[in-house]
Amino acid sequence: MALLEVKNITLRFGGLTAVNNLSFDIEEGSIRSLIGPNGAGKTSVFNCLTGFYKPTQGEILLEGQSIMNKKPHKITAMSMARTFQNLRLFKNLPVLENVMSGMHCRSNAGFLGAVLRTPKQRQEEKRIREVAEECLDFVGILHHKDRIAKNLPYGDQRKVEWARALATQPKLLLLDEPAAGLNYDEKEKLIQLIKRIRDERKITVFLIEHDMGLVMKISEKIFVLDYGQKIAEGTATEVQNNPRVIEAYLGKEEDEELE
Amino acid sequence: MTEKLEACETQPVVRKKTPLQGLSDTVYGIFENKRVRFSFIVLILVLTLLLPQMSSRYTQEVLTNAWFYIVVCLGLNIIVGFAGLLSLGYAAFFAVGAYTTGILSSHYGINFWATLPFSALAAIIAGIVIGGPTLRLRSDYLAIVTLGFGEITRLVVRNLRITGGASGLIGIERPVLFGVTLYQIQHFYYMFFVLAVLAIFVSYRLYDSRLGRAWQYIREDEDAAEAMGINVVSVRLYAFIIGSVFAAIAGSVMAAKMTAISPETFAFMQSIMILLAVVLGGMGKIPGVILGALVMVLFPELSREIGPYRMLIFGVLLLFLMIYRPQGLWPDHRT
Numbered sequence: 001m002a003l004l005e006v007k008n009i010t011l012r013f014g015g016l017t018a019v020n021n022l023s024f025d026i027e028e029g030s031i032r033s034l035i036g037p038n039g040a041g042k043t044s045v046f047n048c049l050t051g052f053y054k055p056t057q058g059e060i061l062l063e064g065q066s067i068m069n070k071k072p073h074k075i076t077a078m079s080m081a082r083t084f085q086n087l088r089l090f091k092n093l094p095v096l097e098n099v100m101s102g103m104h105c106r107s108n109a110g111f112l113g114a115v116l117r118t119p120k121q122r123q124e125e126k127r128i129r130e131v132a133e134e135c136l137d138f139v140g141i142l143h144h145k146d147r148i149a150k151n152l153p154y155g156d157q158r159k160v161e162w163a164r165a166l167a168t169q170p171k172l173l174l175l176d177e178p179a180a181g182l183n184y185d186e187k188e189k190l191i192q193l194i195k196r197i198r199d200e201r202k203i204t205v206f207l208i209e210h211d212m213g214l215v216m217k218i219s220e221k222i223f224v225l226d227y228g229q230k231i232a233e234g235t236a237t238e239v240q241n242n243p244r245v246i247e248a249y250l251g252k253e254e255d256e257e258l259e
Numbered sequence: 260m261t262e263k264l265e266a267c268e269t270q271p272v273v274r275k276k277t278p279l280q281g282l283s284d285t286v287y288g289i290f291e292n293k294r295v296r297f298s299f300i301v302l303i304l305v306l307t308l309l310l311p312q313m314s315s316r317y318t319q320e321v322l323t324n325a326w327f328y329i330v331v332c333l334g335l336n337i338i339v340g341f342a343g344l345l346s347l348g349y350a351a352f353f354a355v356g357a358y359t360t361g362i363l364s365s366h367y368g369i370n371f372w373a374t375l376p377f378s379a380l381a382a383i384i385a386g387i388v389i390g391g392p393t394l395r396l397r398s399d400y401l402a403i404v405t406l407g408f409g410e411i412t413r414l415v416v417r418n419l420r421i422t423g424g425a426s427g428l429i430g431i432e433r434p435v436l437f438g439v440t441l442y443q444i445q446h447f448y449y450m451f452f453v454l455a456v457l458a459i460f461v462s463y464r465l466y467d468s469r470l471g472r473a474w475q476y477i478r479e480d481e482d483a484a485e486a487m488g489i490n491v492v493s494v495r496l497y498a499f500i501i502g503s504v505f506a507a508i509a510g511s512v513m514a515a516k517m518t519a520i521s522p523e524t525f526a527f528m529q530s531i532m533i534l535l536a537v538v539l540g541g542m543g544k545i546p547g548v549i550l551g552a553l554v555m556v557l558f559p560e561l562s563r564e565i566g567p568y569r570m571l572i573f574g575v576l577l578l579f580l581m582i583y584r585p586q587g588l589w590p591d592h593r594t
Contacts, residue, residue: 049484077490084486090479101476106470111501114468115461121468128469200430226410 001064001175002203003028004049004080005170005247007060011044011228018044018250019055021227026172031198031205033215035101036225037248042208043085044175045225051075061174077105078156081170083137083161085208091150097130098160099182102167106131137165138201155186156176162193179214188209200204200221211226216240307452311445319444321560323516324449326554327509332536333458333545339534340543341471341499343478344394345402347504349407349533354416354525355381356507357514361428362421364514364553371434371515375508382507386500394495417522427521434515435508447516454512458505462545465501474498539580541587550588 001026011019012109018041026032034042039243046052049060051072060067081102090098107128110230113121121166136142139159142150149160165173175194179187191214209215215222216236224232224239226248232239239245275515311319335349359381360374393404416422423429441450465471473494476484485491514520534557540551562569580588 052482052486072485073488073490076486082486084483088480088483088486090476090483092479093475097475100472101484101487101489104469104476105475109469111465111470111497114470117464154579164487191567210562219367 002026003063004206005009005061005064006049007046007059007061009045009055009060011048012056017231018228019048019221022225022228022230023229024223024233026204026206028204029198029202030221031194031219032207033219033222034206034208034225035210035212035215035222037103039247040210040225041227041228044228046174047206047254049075049174050080065142073105076168076170079169079171080174081168081172082174083165083176083178085180087154087157087161089149089157089164091148092147093149095130095136095149095152096129099135099163099167100128102135102164103131103181104170106169125184131169132163133169134162135166138166138196139163140189149165154181155183158182158186158256159255164202166197170203172204172206175205175209177208177210179209179211187214190214194218260448278444280345305525311448316444319448321556323444323448323451325553325556326455327513328533328536329549330451330454330458330509331459331506332540332548332552333455333462333507334414335533336501336502336537336542336545336548337462337465337498337505339476339537340548341474343522344499345399346405346499346502346530347402348405348407348412348527348530349502350525350527350529351405351409351412352382352385352503352506352508353513353529354412354522355385355503356414357520358422358510359507360430360511360514360519361431364422364432365428368432369439370476371511372443373430375511377470377509378511383500384501386503387496388486390496390499394492394499405572406527409525409527412526413522413564416525421537422522425522428514429519431514431518431520439555440483441515447512450512450516454509459549461546466545470497471493497531535577539587541589544587544589547587547589554588 004026006022006024007017008021008023010017010021022045031032034040034045044053048055049067049069051070054069057242058068062075062078062080065078067078067080070078078105104222107124109121109124112118113124133142133145136145139162141152141156141159141163142158144156149157152160158181162175163180167173178194179190182190194205194207198205207215208217220235222232222236222239223230226241226244226246231244231248232242234242268337307322310322313513331349331353335346338344338346338349356378359378360371363369363374364371389404389408392402393401419424439446441447473484473489476487476489477491481491536551536555537548538551539554540549541547541550558573564571565572
């Protein structure tokens with residue numbers, strides 16, 4: 001049984017079909033990528049998986065359990081975390097508190113715990129802090145923990161997002177264009193980080209990416225999406241040589257003179 | 260060399276401050292010092308405890324009102340400041356508490372202290388009924404629904420027999436504490452003071468807790484908070500209910516102090532005044548809200564000599580404040 005099974009999902013917005021009869025599996029412990037031209041529906045797929053959009057048809061199973069009609073916070077609690085394409089940090093809060101948000105679904109102190117500061121609550125607070133610091137250390141920005149998130153350079157803000165997603169202690173991590181806006185150096189480090197996430201933390205990674213170099217280097221298997229449909233699936237070289245993929249990205253031969 | 264460059268890049272941007280902001284930031288900066296703050300708090304505590312022994316009835320009456328406002332403003336601050344929800348009918352929750360105590364005490368002769376749990380329970384139920392369906396929607400809807408709830412509560416209370424209609428409820432029993440019947444202004448001065456201290460304590464504890472952080476996350480970015488595994492609706496409902504209970508308890512004690520309550524005590528203006536105090540002081544910042552509540556009560560009293568123009572002056576002052584310091588007198592550093 002695969003960790004994530006997507007069966008024939010279709011997402012329609014009125015007359016527009018954003019995702020059309022899409023199926024794929026993600027095996028535990030793998031690194032998978034979803035690529036496709038702009039507007040192919042990649043982020044819509046992510047939003048379906050994480051519960052922000054409700055697919056019109058189909059079925060999505062996480063560890064054999066259906067996550068259709070579940071709210072995003074429930075899905076996160078079921079061990080699937082995500083990052084956003086455009087940074088969605090809690091900009092005005094310190095970095096550490098940003099990351100601590102991920103532990104919310106792994107802790108349960110309520111009103112009484114907060115007011116009475118029970119030993120159990122204090123222990124939980126300590127654990128939340130420790131996990132958050134460990135996640136910051138893992139992505140390499142623990143030294144920034146007390147700074148306000150919006151004052152960090154862009155590359156480090158991305159790292160805060162990854163740390164925050166890791167703090168939810170996921171089994172499957174969805175990264176929406178993690179390399180967008182990063183320089184060459186930062187991209188190389190990102191490749192190492194994604195491998196470490198899989199190897200050291202045993203987290204399955206599924207990413208959307210535009211940077212072909214990066215995708216080809218890390219993913220064992222790639223899905224290609226165009227107009228909401230899966231047009232190819234396979235290893236990096238297989239996908240690169242697939243005529244339908246080339247057509248989706250570059251257009252057909254006879255169109256070339258138009259450019 | 261590159262290290263230096265990076266260090267330059269990561270410097271936080273220093274924004275230009277107006278002279279007014281600069282001055283007030285310096286004043287509040289002194290208070291951020293732990294030692295200064297601690298001695299200040301001790302001084303205030305001693306002064307407030309001794310005050311009834313050496314002041315007039317009038318001063319005590321005004322200050323009792325101030326403590327009361329601190330409690331309700333801190334309650335509304337949990338809803339508006341912490342959770343970022345706009346509530347325009349807060350006085351209704353305060354009416355729920357006052358009338359629960361009033362009805363149980365004057366119709367059924369139940370001891371004042373025994374009515375408090377019922378008052379809290381009534382507020383929780385009202386909070387769930389109002390908040391449950393509306394907190395799923397955008398917060399503008401909550402503002403409209405609470406506005407309606409405020410008016411409905413006032414009209415219902417005005418027309419029911421059990422609430423005494425337009426003339427209100429009378430004959431609410433005096434609370435008895437350790438064999439002493441509480442009836443003097445001095446008694447209620449202390450009672451509201453204890454309530455205010457309790458409200459401050461609970462507010463601070465909530466601010467620095469898992470729940471308090473969850474409210475901040477939601478206020479900053481609702482979708483991101485949801486994606487991080489926070490149940491946005493239930494956490495908001497939590498804030499709404501806790502804030503309502505604050506108001507209900509304050510309302511109950513108020514009913515015992517007045518021994519009579521009427522529907523007009525809970526008019527729309529009351530909700531607006533409380534909201535104004537919260538915004539004026541600085542939403543989300545506890546000392547700011549306390550300051551806002553004090554200004555709200557004390558300014559009209561202290562400026563009585565100016566006569567009919569005082570509300571006009573107050574309005575102009577508020578206008579200037581909103582232009583030059585829109586974040587409030589003592590805003591939250593984090594936002």
